Amino acid sequence: xxxxxxxxxxxxxxxxxxxxxxxxxxxxxxxxxxxxxxxxxxxxxxxxxxxxxxxxxxxxxxxxxxxxxxxxxxxxxxxxxxxxxxxxxxxxxxxxxxxxxxxxxxxxxxxxxxxxxxxxxxxxxxxxxxxxxxxxxxxxxxxxxxxxxxxxxxxxxxxxxxxxxxxxxxxxxxxxxxxxxxxxxxxxxxxxxxxxxxxxxxxxxxxxxxxxxxxxxxxxxxxxxxxxxxxxxxxxxxxxxxxxxxxxxxxxxxxxxxxxxxxxxxxxxxxxxxxxxxxxxxxxxxxxxxxxxxxxxxxxxxxxxxxxxxxxxxxxxxxxxxxxxxxxxxxxxxxxxxxxxxxxxxxxxxxxxxxxxxxxxxxxxxxxxxxxxxxxxxxxxxxxxxxxxxxxxxxxxxxxxxxxxxxxxxxxxxxxxxxxxxxxxxxxxxxxx
Numbered sequence: 502x503x504x505x506x507x508x509x510x511x512x513x514x515x516x517x518x519x520x521x522x523x524x525x526x527x528x529x530x531x532x533x534x535x536x537x538x539x540x541x542x543x544x545x546x547x548x549x550x551x552x553x554x555x556x557x558x559x560x561x562x563x564x565x566x567x568x569x570x571x572x573x574x575x576x577x578x579x580x581x582x583x584x585x586x587x588x589x590x591x592x593x594x595x596x597x598x599x600x601x602x603x604x605x606x607x608x609x610x611x612x613x614x615x616x617x618x619x620x621x622x623x624x625x626x627x628x629x630x631x632x633x634x635x636x637x638x639x640x641x642x643x644x645x646x647x648x649x650x651x652x653x654x655x656x657x658x659x660x661x662x663x664x665x666x667x668x669x670x671x672x673x674x675x676x677x678x679x680x681x682x683x684x685x686x687x688x689x690x691x692x693x694x695x696x697x698x699x700x701x702x703x704x705x706x707x708x709x710x711x712x713x714x715x716x717x718x719x720x721x722x723x724x725x726x727x728x729x730x731x732x733x734x735x736x737x738x739x740x741x742x743x744x745x746x747x748x749x750x751x752x753x754x755x756x757x758x759x760x761x762x763x764x765x766x767x768x769x770x771x772x773x774x775x776x777x778x779x780x781x782x783x784x785x786x787x788x789x790x791x792x793x794x795x796x797x798x799x800x801x802x803x804x805x806x807x808x809x810x811x812x813x814x815x816x817x818x819x820x821x822x823x824x825x826x827x828x829x830x831x832x833x834x835x836x837x838x839x840x841x842x843x844x845x846x847x848x849x850x851x852x853x854x855x856x857x858x859x860x861x862x863x864x865x866x867x868x869x870x871x872x873x874x875x876x877x878x879x880x881x882x883x884x885x886x887x888x889x890x891x892x893x894x895x896x897x898x899x900x901x902x903x904x905x906x907x908x909x910x911x912x913x914x915x916x917x918x919x920x921x922x923x924x925x926x927x928x929x930x931x932x933x934x
Contacts, residue, residue: 583661755802768881823862831870
């Protein structure tokens, strides 16, 4: 399995920091202003609202609004650093918890101060990240009790109600909404569930308020799919996707799979879009978790769509009947397209499901499956028509390196066939500087 590449030293005020290849100690973090700064909770909240910082977990909700929703509910609030990234192809959260746990814990403590929280949790599935966070907690105990909770790695385990359910001792599976965690979360208390990159940017804002807009308008992205190894990097909003592809080593990309799986497929023309949440949403795609897999010019997007849908079907929590049947139907239809066995009504069925399944599940998994189908029809209509007319030789040759067939209909208990953008391991980091 390919190991992700990390960039070299970055300027102050970036999440990647001065030593991306190393684990940051408490002393090193304090030396750069960490755990310091004179901003009180009210002033920090105002700075976050002014900067326009949005969450980096996928939904992109305004951070200041999310903090305020918990802050105003009284009781004994809880804050959770969510580092369980279920989207394939994303490595940013694991890297942050391994390399910069103090930055995340600083952000968690500041979120606790804003919300009035009395307890904190760091929620993750990567054992190495768990060890790093526990060492950081011992090095610099936070001003409130913080517990590390580990879970199994699944697509739905990071959904906010699944996070609450797991911390409360249950399975990491989504629950019906309402209530949402900010209303009733861990132990019944108002709960802020915040992505670890969001918390890192809150901490940076607190220590460098003059850079708050730059902090809010840059993001971590995991780039994959090209001839080079995947790379984790930090870029400003507004950079064209095409420039990112060229910088990564895929200047001739035929498009991309955006936001892990949540942003769907886009064609080569969409690579002229700026990497900016509003612009991407307006174009029918999404930044999501920041995982972008570029499509090779000689590949077939139908294969990518079939693999992605099969992965989602395999990862279904199997709690909602509509999700089980819907993801299976989308997966089988896309498999049929790729395998050359699709019926003449397949495109019509995919269009109907892409429009009718969104919002009907307890979490976003069904939405992602519907989005994959809709984005394929929207971005590559000619390819869909050609696949209905005759088998595709590119899809027929789509075989992983181990020689096993990747295009198989997913069933419970079978490993995900989505190998093209599968879980990317973060390299072993150097010792504490």
